Structure formats: C-alpha cells, structure tokens
Amino acid sequence: MLVISFHRLSITFTAAMLAVLAGDVAALGAAAPDCNWKIAGTNQIYDVKQFRGKALYVDFWASWCAPCALSFPFMNQMKGELGDKKLAIVAVNMDEKSADAHRFLESHPANFDVALGENAACAKAFGVSDMPSSYIIDQSGMIRFVHRGFRRDDSALLLEQVESLLKTP
Amino acid sequence: MVRFLIAGLAIAGLLSMAACAPVEPWERGILAKPYMALNPSPVNSAMRSHTYISREAASGGDTAEGGGCGCN
Numbered sequence: 001m002l003v004i005s006f007h008r009l010s011i012t013f014t015a016a017m018l019a020v021l022a023g024d025v026a027a028l029g030a031a032a033p034d035c036n037w038k039i040a041g042t043n044q045i046y047d048v049k050q051f052r053g054k055a056l057y058v059d060f061w062a063s064w065c066a067p068c069a070l071s072f073p074f075m076n077q078m079k080g081e082l083g084d085k086k087l088a089i090v091a092v093n094m095d096e097k098s099a100d101a102h103r104f105l106e107s108h109p110a111n112f113d114v115a116l117g118e119n120a121a122c123a124k125a126f127g128v129s130d131m132p133s134s135y136i137i138d139q140s141g142m143i144r145f146v147h148r149g150f151r152r153d154d155s156a157l158l159l160e161q162v163e164s165l166l167k168t169p
Numbered sequence: 170m171v172r173f174l175i176a177g178l179a180i181a182g183l184l185s186m187a188a189c190a191p192v193e194p195w196e197r198g199i200l201a202k203p204y205m206a207l208n209p210s211p212v213n214s215a216m217r218s219h220t221y222i223s224r225e226a227a228s229g230g231d232t233a234e235g236g237g238c239g240c241n
Contacts (some may be wrong), residue, residue, distance in 0.1 A: 060195070062195055062198060064198040064202070094194075096198055098197075123195055124193075125195075128193075128195065129194055130194055131195060165239030
C-alpha cells in the first residue's frame with residue numbers, strides 16, 4: 001500500500017518538475033480555464049465545467065502536426081480501456097482551415113469527442129506552447145498534469161496519471 | 170534635416186518592430202509543410218551527394234567548405 005502511494009507520489013512529482021521546467025507553473029494546480037467546445041458530429045457545445053465529477057483529458061492538436069497523429073491511436077485506446085470509468089476525452093482542434101481537420105479525421109478516426117471551430121482563445125487560456133499539448137484535469141476541475149508533445153513512449157505515463165485520478169474517491 | 174532623418178529612422182524602426190509578432194504554436198501549419206524545410210527532400214539530397222562524391226572520388230567535395238583532397 002505504502003509502495004503504491006509512494007509510486008503515485010513520485011509520478012506526480014516527476015510530472016510537476018517537468019512542467020515547472022517547461023514553464024507551466026501557472027497552469028499546474030490551477031483551475032482549468034473556461035472554454036466552450038463545439039463537438040464534431042453533434043450540435044452540442046461543451047463547457048469545461050460540465051465535466052466536473054469526471055476526469056478530463058484535453059488534447060490540443062492540429063492536422064499538420066506529426067506527433068498529434070501518433071496521439072490519436074493512444075487516445076482511442078485510452079477511451080476504450082478507461083472510457084467507462086468516469087473519464088472524458090476532448091481533442092481540441094487548432095487548424096486554421098476546418099477542411100484540414102476533417103481530412104485528418106477521415107484518415108485518423110476518433111472514438112472520443114473532437115472540438116472543431118475557433119479554439120484559439122481557449123488554447124491561450126490554457127497556455128498551449130507546443131503541439132500537441134495535453135492537460136489532465138481532475139474531478140474538481142483542477143489541472144493535475146500537463147504534457148508537451150507526444151511520443152509513443154509517453155503512453156504508459158499518461159495512462160498511469162489518468163488512472164491515478166480515477167482511483168481517487 | 171538631421172532631426173527629420175533621425176525621426177524617419179525611428180519611425181522605420183518602430184514599424185519594423187511591428188513585424189516581429191509572435192507566432193502561436195497552432196499558427197505554424199504552413200511552416201510545418203515539407204516545402205518549407207531548408208532541405209525539402211533529405212533522402213534525395215543524400216543520394217545525389219553520394220553519387221557526386223563517388224564520381225569526384227573526393228569525400229566532402231560537394232560542399233563549399235570541403236574541397237576534397239582526392240585521397241579517399
């Protein structure tokens with residue numbers, strides 16, 4: 001039990017240190033900024049506050065960004081494995097032309113929510129400095145983990161971080 | 170006259186500073202296109218360089234810096 005909690009602490013500490021080095025001090029531990037997301041394929045507009053009580057994985061991506069394409073299979077896998085455990089995933093598109101995003105989504109199908117439209121204000125509010133950038137937000141709406149970029153090796157750490165939030169009562 | 174010149178230079182300087190607007194990470198789509206790379210086709214360039222070096226029998230002979238000694 002002690003070993004597990006120490007392991008969880010070390011993950012949190014490592015992520016916090018990496019985020020501090022990347023200049024994410026303001027975002028980490030702060031409340032997630034309020035954004036309105038137009039979800040593709042629906043007429044719904046989601047609000048960040050709507051996800052209170054659920055863990056939320058927010059990923060800022062663009063069609064021209066090669067690591068973003070790598071992150072899509074990971075997010076599909078995460079949705080498949082943890083989707084029923086009170087986790088929501090929103091991939092926020094940052095393409096300047098929506099046609100580029102639609103073309104990307106045809107070749108990279110997503111089984112999670114994708115926010116299309118004008119999202120620059122939201123990205124600024126989150127302090128996005130790299131593409132892709134992902135934010136793991138806890139059930140109370142606080143940003144707990146921040147990741148810049150995406151490599152296949154990151155999958156295990158990201159999954160662990162999301163799972164650590166889901167274990168929180 | 171000198172004053173006008175200085176004022177003109179100052180205005181030109183200020184105007185040129187306006188061109189230094191930061192580009193947000195999500196606005197770099199065009200910069201990320203392959204044709205924006207310094208070397209748009211590195212594999213092709215490497216092959217061409219290899220052929221050239223073999224023909225000249227001088228490693229580094231395809232660049233301005235390396236004249237090649239002809240000893241390889």
